[in-house]
Amino acid sequence: MAIPENAEQKIDLYLSKLRRRLAGVNPQIIREIADELRGHILDKIAAAGEVTPAAVDATLARLGDPEALADEYLTDNLLARATASRSPLRILHSLLRWASLSLAGFLVLTASVMGYFLGIVFVLVAVLRPFHPQTAGLWLLPGTAGDPEFSLRLGFGTVPAAGRDLLGWWIIPVGLIGGCGVVTLTTRLAIACAQRYRRSRVPARG
Amino acid sequence: MKDRGATDQELADKWEVQLRKGCLELAILVALWDGKLYGLEILRRLESDSDLIVSEGTVYPLLSRLKALELVRSEWVESDAGHPRKYYALTPAGKQRVREMAGMWTRFSSSMSKLLAPLSRGR
Numbered sequence: 587m588a589i590p591e592n593a594e595q596k597i598d599l600y601l602s603k604l605r606r607r608l609a610g611v612n613p614q615i616i617r618e619i620a621d622e623l624r625g626h627i628l629d630k631i632a633a634a635g636e637v638t639p640a641a642v643d644a645t646l647a648r649l650g651d652p653e654a655l656a657d658e659y660l661t662d663n664l665l666a667r668a669t670a671s672r673s674p675l676r677i678l679h680s681l682l683r684w685a686s687l688s689l690a691g692f693l694v695l696t697a698s699v700m701g702y703f704l705g706i707v708f709v710l711v712a713v714l715r716p717f718h719p720q721t722a723g724l725w726l727l728p729g730t731a732g733d734p735e736f737s738l739r740l741g742f743g744t745v746p747a748a749g750r751d752l753l754g755w756w757i758i759p760v761g762l763i764g765g766c767g768v769v770t771l772t773t774r775l776a777i778a779c780a781q782r783y784r785r786s787r788v789p790a791r792g
Numbered sequence: 793m794k795d796r797g798a799t800d801q802e803l804a805d806k807w808e809v810q811l812r813k814g815c816l817e818l819a820i821l822v823a824l825w826d827g828k829l830y831g832l833e834i835l836r837r838l839e840s841d842s843d844l845i846v847s848e849g850t851v852y853p854l855l856s857r858l859k860a861l862e863l864v865r866s867e868w869v870e871s872d873a874g875h876p877r878k879y880y881a882l883t884p885a886g887k888q889r890v891r892e893m894a895g896m897w898t899r900f901s902s903s904m905s906k907l908l909a910p911l912s913r914g915r
Contacts (some may be wrong), residue, residue, distance in 0.1 A: 621868075622831060622878045624851065629832050629873060650849035658853035 589628070594656045597627055599650050607656030608633060610683065623649065625649050661783070674702055674769060678775050684780065694779045701772030705765045707738050712761025714741050725758045726750045812844055818893045819844050820854060824864060828881035829856060842882060855880055864888050 589597075601620045608616045631637055649655060660683055681698055684691030691724045715722045718741025727749045729735040736752075739745065752758055804897055823829060823837040855857050858864045863886035868876045882890065 615897055618878070619852075619856070621876070625830075625834055625873075625875045625877050626848070626852070628875055629877075632873060648848045650847060655853070657850045658849065 589631070589637055592639060593631070593637055596639070597624065598660070600627075600646050600649075601650040603691035607653045608650045608659065611660070623655075647783060653785075660684070660687060662779075665778050674773055680780070681776060688760065689782075690779075690783050694776055694783075697778055698776045701768055701775070705772060707740075707767030708761045708768060710761075711738055712742055712758045712764075712765065715755070715757050715761070717741065723744050723754070724752045724760075747773050812846070815844060816846060816850070816854065817858070818890070818897060819892045820858065821863065821882065821893070822850065824882045824886070825890060828867075828879040830869075830877040830879050832869055834880070858886070862886075 601624060604623070605616055605620055608619065627642075627645050627649070630648075631641055634641045634645070678695075678698065681691060681695040685695040685746065691757055696724075711724070720741075722739060722741030725737045725739055725745060726734050727737050737749075745751075802898055810906055819838055819842060820834060823834050823841075829837065831852055834855070835846070835848060838846060838851075855864065855866075859880070864880045865883050866878050866880050869879050871877050
């Protein structure tokens, strides 16, 4: 079926907005998404019979705003891949993109970075304890305002004389198990938040 | 201030939307049970065989997600329409998932029907 030039332009404009929003995604995936949606639009127009600007507008309107549609792809794909891999790096990469799309993504990313950072520091302290037996560990130090404060120290530099090593050599099992536990928990919470967010965004008509 | 009737209707609408959302993934996977379909065919199947009318822009990202989860696979097929179409089919993991979800749905539906029985008796 021949498509008038102005109708083609409307479709191209719609798809170019979608592509722009998907920038950063694998170009092959973007091409497939655009080709599939173009096919959908052409099929819908063909089913409607006569090709008029109004029919094209109505078809594009039923697909929704191109940028919102791109966001659905981004959250659906990235979060699905993150869920499937359970790799902290893949999850952080997905969350980074999600954070650029919404406040919810930004908050989950911030919490996840803090969780992963804490978990990694715990593991590092446990690993470095044999090399810095006098300084690496979980310390209780006198704070500036007089209140004692906890400090996870990797063992580089000195520890204030008034400091107390709370766990001693127990930091090794506690650090390894606790650190891995915090990383695992962070991963699960990030995935749970992403899934909950995704479910809440699936729009339904009717 | 909104009147009570309008608020109740909004709550009912919201509940119905949530109910539809929860069923969409199962509905799409079930639509593929008999064989491969492309996006628009899946939409038409959902519209003709169920009351589950969804916005068109919802189905494609969801299909993409199901593919990322390896519950469906896709292939491009040339068509008479002059452009290729992306067909989706269930993977073995997708078929397994459908069976599990269908089992859960049947048990849930049966439990709810028992709970709702007094309404059908007119009490």
